[in-house]
Amino acid sequence: xxxxxxxxxxxxxxxxxxxxxxxxxxxxxxxxxxxxxxxxxxxxxxxxxxxxxxxxxxxxxxxxxxxxxxxxxxxxxxxxxxxx
Numbered sequence: 001x002x003x004x005x006x007x008x009x010x011x012x013x014x015x016x017x018x019x020x021x022x023x024x025x026x027x028x029x030x031x032x033x034x035x036x037x038x039x040x041x042x043x044x045x046x047x048x049x050x051x052x053x054x055x056x057x058x059x060x061x062x063x064x065x066x067x068x069x070x071x072x073x074x075x076x077x078x079x080x081x082x083x084x
Contacts, residue, residue, distance in 0.1 A: 011079070
């Protein structure tokens, strides 16, 4: 039996025009809540942005599924970093 290795990491999300993609973003995050340890979101109204950081614990496949879906939303930029 093959066991997939779980990894700890952080996903940085920058949302331009937060009102346009808010519901889509939250739906995706809810579907992947099993790998999300914590979430910090900060609005930046001066630039009409929201910055969200997610602390995650999941396999690379699970994280890739989450970031892939987020990356398909036009107004969202996503970057991931894993602990060694």
